[in-house]
Amino acid sequence: MKKIVVVDYGSQYTQLIARRLRELEVYSEVIHHTEDTSLEDVVGVILSGGPNSVTVEGAPDLPNWFQKVKVPVMGICYGMQLLVKNFGGKVDKTEAAEYGRTEIRTLKCSSIFENVPRNFNVWMSHGDSVVNIPENFDVLAETENNIPAALCSKDKRIWTLQFHPEVRHTEHGMDIIENFLFNICRAERSWTMEKFLEEKISEIRETVGDSKTILGLSGGVDSSVAAVLVHKAIGKRLINIFVDHGLLRLNEEQEVPNVFRDKLGLNLDVVHAKDRFLNRLQGVTEPEEKRKIIGKEFIRVFEKEAKRVGGEFLVQGTIYSDVIESAASGKETAKIKSHHNVGGLPEKMNLKIIEPLRYLFKDEVRKLGELLGIPHEILYRHPFPGPGLGIRIIGEITEEKLNILKEADAIFIRTLKEKGWYERIWQAFAVLLSSKSVGVVGDERAYDYVIALRAVNSVEGMTADWSKIPHEILDEISRRICNSVKGAGRVVYDITSKPPATIEWE
Incomplete structure (x- = not known):
C-alpha cells in the first residue's frame, strides 16, 4: 500500500498530521526521527514540528535514511527550520516571535497553494525564524x-x-495538505475506518489467543467503544470491570452497569472501591500526584480482578490525545499532564496492556463506534476523564466537595439538555475551586465554594474554543446551582480556549 511517512520531532500535533491524512483516506505511518524505516511504497515524507530549537547543540536532526529519499518532502515548523539548516540556510531568533493566529500572504503561484487565497490566517508557534533561505x-x-x-x-x-x-485554526489547512498529497506526492486514497476495524479485530485475536481479558469500563465513549470492539473480537472471554471509585458523576454507579448489561449484553462486574480510592487521596492536592494515585489504584484493582477471573490482559480505552498530553508519543514531546491510563500507570504491573484505540482521535472513535452499532446516546456523551471528578475538584478531595460538585454538574448538564444545547457542545462540566467566596443568603453572610462552568467545542480534543452559551441559559444554570446546592455560593464561566489552557482544569 502506498504511504506517507510522518517523522515525529515531538510536536503536540504530530498525530494530528497523520489524522488529517486519514481524513483524506491516505495511509500513513508515524515514526520517531531516530527510527529506521523502509522507503518501499513511500510516496512522501512529512517532518513534524517540535519544541526544540535547531540552533541548540544536540537538537534532533534529520533521520539517517533521509539522504536516500527521492520522493517529495514537506517540513512543518521545526521540520521547516531543520530542512533550511541542512540545506545551507540560516535560522535564528528574531525580534518578532509569532504565536497563534497570524496572517500570511502568498508571493507566487505554486501547486501547494492551489485554490488558496492570496492572504489568509494560519496558526503559528515559533520563536526562531528563517533569516537566510538556502540557495536554490x-x-x-x-x-x-x-x-x-x-x-x-x-x-x-x-x-x-x-x-x-494540520490544526483547524489554519484557514485552508486541509487544502494545503490535500495539495501536497495529491498534486505533489500523487498519493492514493486507500485508508478507511472499515479497514481499520477489520485489521484491529484480527490483531486483537492474534494478541490475546485463548486468554481471558479484562477491560476497565468507565461508561465513557472511549472505554465503551473499546469494550464493544474487543467483545466483537473475542466474545465472552472479555470481562468488563466497572470500578465505583467514588469519583463518578451523580448516579453513574447505577446507570452505567444497567446500560452495558441490558443494552449491549456485555459481561460486566462491578467493584465497589470508593473507600479505597478516597483514603489514598486524603490530603493530596497536587494534580499530577492525584492522577498517579488514581492510575495506580485502578491497576491494583484490575490486577486483583484479573487474578480472580484468570485474566492476563488489560484493555484500556486510551486515545491519542491522552498519549500526546502525557508525553508518551515521543522522547522530545513536552509533557502537559499525565492521564491515569498513560503517564499515571505504575512502573511495575502484572498485566499486559492492550490499547486498541491508542492512535485514534475522539471523533474517529465515535465513527468506529457507529460501525460497531453502539447507540447514539452512548457515543455522543460528553467526554469524561478516567480520574473522574478527582481532577475537577481543585485541591484536596473530600466527600463534602464531591457531593457539591456532583449536584452542580448534574444541574449544568440537565439544563443544557433541556435547552437543546447539550449536543451543540463537545464537552461541558463543572469544576469546584479550592477557594470560598463571600455571599448573602437571606439577610445573613454566607461563605461557600465557587463553581466554575466549562464548555468547549472541538473535534479531536487537541484544540478547543469555549462555547458561546446564551447568557440567559448561563443565568438559569447559575440560579439553579446557587439555590439548590448547599455549599455552592458563586458560579463563574470559563472563557479560555485550548491552547493556552487545557480542557480539564487539572
Missing part, C-alpha cells in the same frame, strides 16, 4: 513581519511551512 530555494509566502512562511526548492521536491496546516 524560493520564498512562496511570508508574514506581515516579512518572515518566510513557506519555501520550496527549485526542483519542487522540498516544501516547507512555518505554520501548522
Whole structure:
C-alpha cells in the first residue's frame, strides 16, 4: 500500500498530521526521527514540528535514511527550520516571535497553494525564524513581519511551512495538505475506518489467543467503544470491570452497569472501591500526584480482578490525545499532564496492556463506534476523564466537595439538555475551586465554594474554543446551582480556549 511517512520531532500535533491524512483516506505511518524505516511504497515524507530549537547543540536532526529519499518532502515548523539548516540556510531568533493566529500572504503561484487565497490566517508557534533561505530555494509566502512562511526548492521536491496546516485554526489547512498529497506526492486514497476495524479485530485475536481479558469500563465513549470492539473480537472471554471509585458523576454507579448489561449484553462486574480510592487521596492536592494515585489504584484493582477471573490482559480505552498530553508519543514531546491510563500507570504491573484505540482521535472513535452499532446516546456523551471528578475538584478531595460538585454538574448538564444545547457542545462540566467566596443568603453572610462552568467545542480534543452559551441559559444554570446546592455560593464561566489552557482544569 502506498504511504506517507510522518517523522515525529515531538510536536503536540504530530498525530494530528497523520489524522488529517486519514481524513483524506491516505495511509500513513508515524515514526520517531531516530527510527529506521523502509522507503518501499513511500510516496512522501512529512517532518513534524517540535519544541526544540535547531540552533541548540544536540537538537534532533534529520533521520539517517533521509539522504536516500527521492520522493517529495514537506517540513512543518521545526521540520521547516531543520530542512533550511541542512540545506545551507540560516535560522535564528528574531525580534518578532509569532504565536497563534497570524496572517500570511502568498508571493507566487505554486501547486501547494492551489485554490488558496492570496492572504489568509494560519496558526503559528515559533520563536526562531528563517533569516537566510538556502540557495536554490524560493520564498512562496511570508508574514506581515516579512518572515518566510513557506519555501520550496527549485526542483519542487522540498516544501516547507512555518505554520501548522494540520490544526483547524489554519484557514485552508486541509487544502494545503490535500495539495501536497495529491498534486505533489500523487498519493492514493486507500485508508478507511472499515479497514481499520477489520485489521484491529484480527490483531486483537492474534494478541490475546485463548486468554481471558479484562477491560476497565468507565461508561465513557472511549472505554465503551473499546469494550464493544474487543467483545466483537473475542466474545465472552472479555470481562468488563466497572470500578465505583467514588469519583463518578451523580448516579453513574447505577446507570452505567444497567446500560452495558441490558443494552449491549456485555459481561460486566462491578467493584465497589470508593473507600479505597478516597483514603489514598486524603490530603493530596497536587494534580499530577492525584492522577498517579488514581492510575495506580485502578491497576491494583484490575490486577486483583484479573487474578480472580484468570485474566492476563488489560484493555484500556486510551486515545491519542491522552498519549500526546502525557508525553508518551515521543522522547522530545513536552509533557502537559499525565492521564491515569498513560503517564499515571505504575512502573511495575502484572498485566499486559492492550490499547486498541491508542492512535485514534475522539471523533474517529465515535465513527468506529457507529460501525460497531453502539447507540447514539452512548457515543455522543460528553467526554469524561478516567480520574473522574478527582481532577475537577481543585485541591484536596473530600466527600463534602464531591457531593457539591456532583449536584452542580448534574444541574449544568440537565439544563443544557433541556435547552437543546447539550449536543451543540463537545464537552461541558463543572469544576469546584479550592477557594470560598463571600455571599448573602437571606439577610445573613454566607461563605461557600465557587463553581466554575466549562464548555468547549472541538473535534479531536487537541484544540478547543469555549462555547458561546446564551447568557440567559448561563443565568438559569447559575440560579439553579446557587439555590439548590448547599455549599455552592458563586458560579463563574470559563472563557479560555485550548491552547493556552487545557480542557480539564487539572
